[in-house]
Each structure stands twice: as structure tokens, then as C-alpha cells.
Amino acid sequence: MTTSVHAHPGLNRDNATSSPAVQAVSLTKNYGRGATRVSALREVSVNFDAGRFTAIMGPSGSGKSTLMHCLAGLDTADSGQILVGGTDITALNDKQLTALRRDRIGFVFQAFNLVPTLTAEQNITLPLALANKATDTAWFDTVVSTLGLKDRLRHRPHELSGGQQQRVAVARALLTRPDVVFGDEPTGNLDSTAGGEVLALLRRSSREMGQTIIMVTHDPVAASYADRVVLMSDGNLVGEIAEPTAASVLAALGKLGG
Numbered sequence: 168m169t170t171s172v173h174a175h176p177g178l179n180r181d182n183a184t185s186s187p188a189v190q191a192v193s194l195t196k197n198y199g200r201g202a203t204r205v206s207a208l209r210e211v212s213v214n215f216d217a218g219r220f221t222a223i224m225g226p227s228g229s230g231k232s233t234l235m236h237c238l239a240g241l242d243t244a245d246s247g248q249i250l251v252g253g254t255d256i257t258a259l260n261d262k263q264l265t266a267l268r269r270d271r272i273g274f275v276f277q278a279f280n281l282v283p284t285l286t287a288e289q290n291i292t293l294p295l296a297l298a299n300k301a302t303d304t305a306w307f308d309t310v311v312s313t314l315g316l317k318d319r320l321r322h323r324p325h326e327l328s329g330g331q332q333q334r335v336a337v338a339r340a341l342l343t344r345p346d347v348v349f350g351d352e353p354t355g356n357l358d359s360t361a362g363g364e365v366l367a368l369l370r371r372s373s374r375e376m377g378q379t380i381i382m383v384t385h386d387p388v389a390a391s392y393a394d395r396v397v398l399m400s401d402g403n404l405v406g407e408i409a410e411p412t413a414a415s416v417l418a419a420l421g422k423l424g425g
């Protein structure tokens with residue numbers, strides 16, 4: 168699972184764009200049936216290149232969360248394929264999916280989801296401990312110093328600010344060197360200063376560490392930290408923006424009526 172792409176911060180940006188880290192092929196998902204049937208995803212096909220930071224945007228109910236949950240193996244599609252690091256996750260059984268989520272996917276949620284009784288360091292290393300893997304101390308030091316957490320490692324979550332707690336969650340997601348980190352409104356509970364810091368760190372982790380990041384957000388400013396925005400509307404992928412700015416994202420959302 169460990170590739171040289173992650174070993175040397177800053178060396179991977181140029182060769183990181185050739186292969187998709189995550190691929191959806193003709194994903195379809197419906198909820199309910201008959202008159203109450205909702206098409207949450209309508210044959211959505213999209214690639215997410217390795218080392219890139221992508222934001223998924225669109226009006227409420229457009230299918231963003233459903234797409235992210237299917238890509239992350241947290242929900243199943245009705246049809247279509249999902250490839251994570253070349254593995255077709257739609258072919259895996261529950262046990263294999265659980266292992267894949269643990270070993271190859273990182274998550275940063277709106278609620279920080281830290282274990283309150285553990286220190287920051289213990290929270291960061293928890294996924295490796297659960298997987299019975301040793302911590303790569305050099306990589307741990309790189310992640311922790313990049314995220315500015317060196318002098319916070321012995322603190323418990325309640326002794327940290329919201330922004331610091333979310334940085335711990337980002338460190339935890341990066342430490343396993345996953346194929347992809349998924350963020351679901353990762354700055355939704357932070358004020359704009361702390362949110363900006365977390366977003367800048369996510370951007371740095373993609374630029375300097377080659378980390379692939381896919382983030383759902385409704386905030387055009389948050390999306391402007393990404394390399395690319397993909398736009399959803401009514402279960403379809405309806406466009407994308409390269410090198411987004413808050414203004415270009417707002418304008419595109421305006422056209423969607425979102």
C-alpha cells in the first residue's frame with residue numbers, strides 16, 4: 168500500500184497526475200420506489216487524479232453526500248463501478264470493505280470524531296494501532312510538524328480548540344498514507360479563521376505530500392482551496408471548474424440555481 172509517492176514531501180506533484188486514485192464508472196443509486204423514488208445518482212462517471220484536491224459542490228439534495236459515501240465504501244450503489252487505487256470496491260464483501268476503508272481511506276468529518284479519553288498523539292496513531300501496524304516515526308513527525316501539532320500531542324481533545332481538534336483529525340487521516348482522504352464539510356464546525364487554516368493544511372498535504380483529497384462542501388470559499396471543483400445537480404455531474412476561485416464557484420452555482 169505504501170508507495171514512494173508519499174515518502175518525500177514535495178517530490179511527487181508532477182508525476183502524481185497520471186493515474187486516477189479514485190474512479191466512478193456509471194454510478195447509479197436510487198432511494199425508495201414507485202412514486203417516492205428518488206434518483207440520487209444517475210450514471211455518474213468521474214475520475215479523481217492522484218495527488219489532487221477536489222471539491223464536490225452542488226445544491227442541497229443534488230447527490231454530493233451519496234456520491235462521497237459510495238466512493239468511500241460507506242454506502243453501496245445500485246449499479247456501476249468504483250475503483251479505489253485500482254481495486255473495484257463494488258466487488259468486495261463487507262469484511263474486505265472494512266479492511267479497505269481502514270487501510271486505504273482517510274476520513275475527516277464535520278464533527279471531529281476524536282476519542283475524548285485519548286491524547287492527540289493516541290488519536291492520531293489509533294488507526295495504525297487498530298490495524299496492528301507500527302507507526303512510521305519519520306512520517307509521523309512530518310505530518311505532525313506540517314500540521315503544527317508538535318506541542319499539542321499530550322493534550323486531550325477537550326484541551327484543544329476546534330481548529331486544533333480538526334488538525335488532529337487531519338493528521339490521523341494522513342498518517343496511514345491512504346489512497347484518498349474524504350472530507351465531509353470538514354470545516355463546517357469551525358470559524359472562518361480556523362477553517363481557513365485546516366483548508367490550507369489540506370491543500371498543503373496534497374501539494375507537498377501528494378495526498379489525494381475529495382471534499383464535499385457547500386462553501387465557495389472552502390472550495391477555492393481545491394485544485395478542481397466538480398458540480399452536481401439532480402444526481403448528475405454537470406460541470407467542473409479548474410483552479411477555482413470563490414467568485415468562479417459562486418457564479419457556477421448561481422447558474423445551477425443552488
Ligand SMILES: Nc1ncnc2c1ncn2[C@@H]1O[C@H](COP(=O)(O)OP(=O)(O)O)[C@@H](O)[C@H]1O
Pocket residue numbers: 198199205206207225226227228229230231232233234
Ligand atoms: N437515506 C435516504 N433515503 C431516501 N432518500 C435519500 C436518502 N439519502 C439521500 N436521499 C435523497 O437523495 C438525494 C441526494 O441526497 P444527498 O446525496 O444527501 O444530497 P446532497 O448531499 O447533495 O445534499 C436527495 O433527494 C435526498 O433527499
Ligand SMILES: [Mg+2]
Pocket residue numbers: 231232233
Ligand atoms: Mg449532503
